[in-house]
Amino acid sequence: xxxxxxxxxxxxxxRRMEACTLSSLLGGIRISGSRLSSTVASRRQTVASxxxxxxxxxxTSPKLWHKTVFSSSxxxxxxxCARSVLGAANVTKDTMAKTAMxxxxxxxxAEVNAPTSFEDIRDALKIDSYPLSAYDTAWVALISNDEGDxxxxxxxxEWISSNQRLDGAWGCSSDTFxxxxxxxxxxxxxxxxxxxxxxxxxxxxxxxxxxxxxMKTDDLTLVSPGMFHALAELLEEAxxxxxxxxxxxSVVEHxxxxxxxxxxxxxxxxxxxxxxxxxxxxxxxxxxHVIPWNHISELQSADGDLFxxxxxxxxxxxxxxxxxxxxxxxxLLDQFGxxxxxxxxxxxxxxxxxxxxxxxxxxxxxFHREIHNVLETLSREWTPKIDEDTQDMVxxxxxxxxxxxHGYLVxxxxxxxxxxxxxxxxxxxxxARCMLELYRASELKFPGEEILDYAKDISTTHxxxxxxQTSESDSRNVMExxxxxxxxxxxxxxxxxxSMIYMDRFQYKDETMETxxxxxxxxxxxxxxPRLLAFAKSNFSSCQSLYQKELESLARWVKExxxxxxxxVRQPLxxxxxxxxxxxxxxxxxxxRASWTMSSIMTTAVDDLFDEIADVHELRLFVECVRRWDLSxxxxxxxxxxxxxxxxxxSVNFLCEEVSKIQGRDLSHLFQRLWVDLVMSMLTEAEWTxxxxxxxxxxxxxxxxxxxxxxxxxxxTTFFLGSxxxxxxxxxxxxxxxxxxxxxxGRLLNDCxxxxxxxxxxxVSSITAHMREHPELTADQARIAIQGQVRERAHxxxxxxxxxxxxxxxxxxxxxxxxxxxxxxYYRNVDGFSNTPAELKKIIKRFFFQPIESEQA
Numbered sequence: 001x002x003x004x005x006x007x008x009x010x011x012x013x014x015r016r017m018e019a020c021t022l023s024s025l026l027g028g029i030r031i032s033g034s035r036l037s038s039t040v041a042s043r044r045q046t047v048a049s050x051x052x053x054x055x056x057x058x059x060t061s062p063k064l065w066h067k068t069v070f071s072s073s074x075x076x077x078x079x080x081c082a083r084s085v086l087g088a089a090n091v092t093k094d095t096m097a098k099t100a101m102x103x104x105x106x107x108x109x110a111e112v113n114a115p116t117s118f119e120d121i122r123d124a125l126k127i128d129s130y131p132l133s134a135y136d137t138a139w140v141a142l143i144s145n146d147e148g149d150x151x152x153x154x155x156x157x158e159w160i161s162s163n164q165r166l167d168g169a170w171g172c173s174s175d176t177f178x179x180x181x182x183x184x185x186x187x188x189x190x191x192x193x194x195x196x197x198x199x200x201x202x203x204x205x206x207x208x209x210x211x212x213x214x215m216k217t218d219d220l221t222l223v224s225p226g227m228f229h230a231l232a233e234l235l236e237e238a239x240x241x242x243x244x245x246x247x248x249x250s251v252v253e254h255x256x257x258x259x260x261x262x263x264x265x266x267x268x269x270x271x272x273x274x275x276x277x278x279x280x281x282x283x284x285x286x287x288x289h290v291i292p293w294n295h296i297s298e299l300q301s302a303d304g305d306l307f308x309x310x311x312x313x314x315x316x317x318x319x320x321x322x323x324x325x326x327x328x329x330x331x332l333l334d335q336f337g338x339x340x341x342x343x344x345x346x347x348x349x350x351x352x353x354x355x356x357x358x359x360x361x362x363x364x365x366x367f368h369r370e371i372h373n374v375l376e377t378l379s380r381e382w383t384p385k386i387d388e389d390t391q392d393m394v395x396x397x398x399x400x401x402x403x404x405x406h407g408y409l410v411x412x413x414x415x416x417x418x419x420x421x422x423x424x425x426x427x428x429x430x431x432a433r434c435m436l437e438l439y440r441a442s443e444l445k446f447p448g449e450e451i452l453d454y455a456k457d458i459s460t461t462h463x464x465x466x467x468x469q470t471s472e473s474d475s476r477n478v479m480e481x482x483x484x485x486x487x488x489x490x491x492x493x494x495x496x497x498x499s500m501i502y503m504d505r506f507q508y509k510d511e512t513m514e515t516x517x518x519x520x521x522x523x524x525x526x527x528x529x530p531r532l533l534a535f536a537k538s539n540f541s542s543c544q545s546l547y548q549k550e551l552e553s554l555a556r557w558v559k560e561x562x563x564x565x566x567x568x569v570r571q572p573l574x575x576x577x578x579x580x581x582x583x584x585x586x587x588x589x590x591x592x593r594a595s596w597t598m599s600s601i602m603t604t605a606v607d608d609l610f611d612e613i614a615d616v617h618e619l620r621l622f623v624e625c626v627r628r629w630d631l632s633x634x635x636x637x638x639x640x641x642x643x644x645x646x647x648x649x650x651s652v653n654f655l656c657e658e659v660s661k662i663q664g665r666d667l668s669h670l671f672q673r674l675w676v677d678l679v680m681s682m683l684t685e686a687e688w689t690x691x692x693x694x695x696x697x698x699x700x701x702x703x704x705x706x707x708x709x710x711x712x713x714x715x716x717t718t719f720f721l722g723s724x725x726x727x728x729x730x731x732x733x734x735x736x737x738x739x740x741x742x743x744x745x746g747r748l749l750n751d752c753x754x755x756x757x758x759x760x761x762x763x764v765s766s767i768t769a770h771m772r773e774h775p776e777l778t779a780d781q782a783r784i785a786i787q788g789q790v791r792e793r794a795h796x797x798x799x800x801x802x803x804x805x806x807x808x809x810x811x812x813x814x815x816x817x818x819x820x821x822x823x824x825x826y827y828r829n830v831d832g833f834s835n836t837p838a839e840l841k842k843i844i845k846r847f848f849f850q851p852i853e854s855e856q857a
């Protein structure tokens with residue numbers, strides 16, 4: 001039965017059920033608004049003073065910095081508060097967004113890096129932001145003039161001597177303690193090289209003596225290989241210049257020993273430029289004595305820079321006196337004065353690779369504003385380049401994919417696809433990286449976009465061929481990524497779950513190894529990679545703790561609802577909650593997860609009830625009970641029917657009460673109507689089975705998309721996703737069209753996964769209906785035909801979900817989450833709700849209960 005928008009103004013039944021029992025059962029999820037306000041008021045000043053106090057001390061005290069960064073006990077008093085606020089349910093949209101998130105973010109950020117809050121990453125995400133860098137300026141200052149008797153850029157030495165901090169260090173306020181040490185040593189080496197500013201040198205030496213003697217080797221855990229060896233190389237230069245430093249202390253010895261081992265392993269390496277990992281190669285100054293500088297030009301851009309890095313380019317010029325590199329450095333100083341930034345220019349592909357990295361680590365919400373600004377700028381200003389350069393092709397494809405994936409209107413005809421797909425000469429030049437990006441972009445195909453069909457065909461062929469080969473000279477660890485993207489459609493992944501898989505792929509202990517994704521990183525991302533990974537792990541662990549508490553509360557609700565007492569009722573608590581996290585993973589979305597999970601469990605119980613009870617009369621009483629919202633109508637029915645009816649009505653009443661506090665109005669008429677339509681469609685199917693009626697394909701779909709039971713799950717949960725949805729919004733036909741489209745997709749996908757069970761139980765399905773209309777087809781052929789319809793539906797729905805003008809953001813978010821959930825549950829023709837496969841059980845166990853390996857000391 002089709003739900004008509006007019007139902008938003010009509011009531012269904014008059015009897016209301018008390019939800020006090022549910023309120024107490026879900027205590028781990030629910031917290032009163034007054035209690036939350038009181039908590040916020042009492043803790044807000046504590047959070048502010050905590051941050052301010054440590055921000056002023058941690059940068060100059062490595063012991064305190066290390067304790068603050070790596071010890072959860074330092075924020076334990078905030079943790080208790082955070083844990084109570086995390087489960088907030090009875091709150092308004094603003095409260096959910098500003099208070100619960102505030103406390104969790106404060107705790108997680110403090111655990112990982114309280115002093116910096118990743119301001120360097122925020123700068124890296126700003127297209128036009130170029131903060132000056134003491135480290136890079138020091139490398140430019142090291143360049144000698146042609147005679148070799150003085151600096152080529154003396155103004156850089158003046159800037160260094162004028163920008164020393166009061167504590168003797170060089171660096172900006174957002175630098176980590178390690179960054180301060182590295183920048184300070186670089187500036188000290190440049191001053192000593194030219195015998196400049198002896199007072200500044202003395203103060204710098206004093207700072208470094210205290211810093212190195214206070215550090216421990218464990219403090220280097222979150223330092224990237226490039227920055228580790230850059231500091232080690234500077235220590236070697238400092239030793240040659242007789243700079244007074246504690247060379248015998250454990251940290252300095254550790255740095256120098258490991259640096260020597262690296263250089264020894266790289267010496268004589270064949271084709272070092274191609275075989276060395278970009279996590280090291282993007283810091284050529286750290287391995288300058290083993291790099292074949294005469295071959296480095298293949299990595300130099302047309303503008304003369306090397307990895308967009310002034311420091312790397314300065315080193316290149318010192319080794320080769322390359323004119324393009326000199327022009328680049330002159331241009332920087334003309335633009336920025338006496339100092340240079342850490343990165344210039346910022347390449348859009350690098351920024352988008354960083355965004356992709358943050359999203360796959362599931363920490364992008366902490367950088368939401370910066371990501372939004374980047375995409376807004378690109379949507380306004382992006383003009384595709386007409387260039388046959390492979391790297392430019394990769395960049396253009398990445399831009400197209402990022403804009404479409406985030407809901408911006410962009411057509412493939414305006415991008416690079418025509419050149420990639422239609423020019424055979426270009427295809428021969430395209431490497432694995434380009435084909436991978438082409439494949440990922442082609443997955444975002446809208447109906448009628450033949451160029452993306454062609455792109456998927458050629459990229460699939462190319463990638464499949466690569467997988468059959470033993471190696472790819474220019475792809476490093478690309479094979480793992482190829483297999484992954486071919487196995488899992490990109491837009492159908494459960495993102496929080498993927499973050500767990502993604503973090504695993506960054507566990508290489510060998511600094512010369514790297515994942516495919518890292519080959520697209522900028523130098524800045526490489527430098528911050530270990531810290532971002534540690535932050536993602538801390539974020540994962542904090543959320544995991546929250547999810548465990550919510551699962552405990554939901555398990556109590558299942559027990560008290562008595563759904564588990566009946567053997568015929570499936571128990572999909574963990575699969576349902578896993579899909580709920582995929583839709584609403586943030587700590588402030590506890591009620592959305594509860595709504596999704598409870599509704600999934602209830603619809604499953606009702607579905608099983610209709611399959612179990614053969615008495616159609618009794619089922620009609622159940623439908624009438626739901627239609628009138630009156631439990632007295634089933635008092636004389638079987639115990640399972642009474643228990644399930646009571647559990648559904650009381651739980652829906654609870655959700656109605658909670659959503660009214662968020663949306664500011666009573667939505668019980670809508671929630672009840674969704675349930676009425678569901679059970680009426682299920683009754684129709686039960687009557688088909690009882691009478692032996694065989695519906696046509698159209699008749700089957702008209703009923704079964706409703707009986708697929710997404711109505712009480714997704715439309716209800718969207719009201720808990722943080723935005724107000726008005727009655728006018730509900731009158732938009734697009735809202736209901738999307739409901740039907742995704743439900744039809746799910747029904748067809750489900751039929752393909754449960755074909756054998758449906759046949760054994762005598763149930764009607766889209767496959768059996770299709771076989772009756774096409775008697776020449778076998779069951780397998782009919783299933784293949786339905787699978788083709790599934791793919792068509794997927795592209796149709798995706799084109800709506802990624803269209804910013806189509807319905808509301810929380811509605812699109814909820815339905816996209818359901819699409820991903822359906823793919824996960826019915827992946828490879830397995831019904832994850834009816835019989836949780838071993839692979840899914842393993843994911844559930846690990847995601848919710850297995851602690852993730854920590855990088856913290």
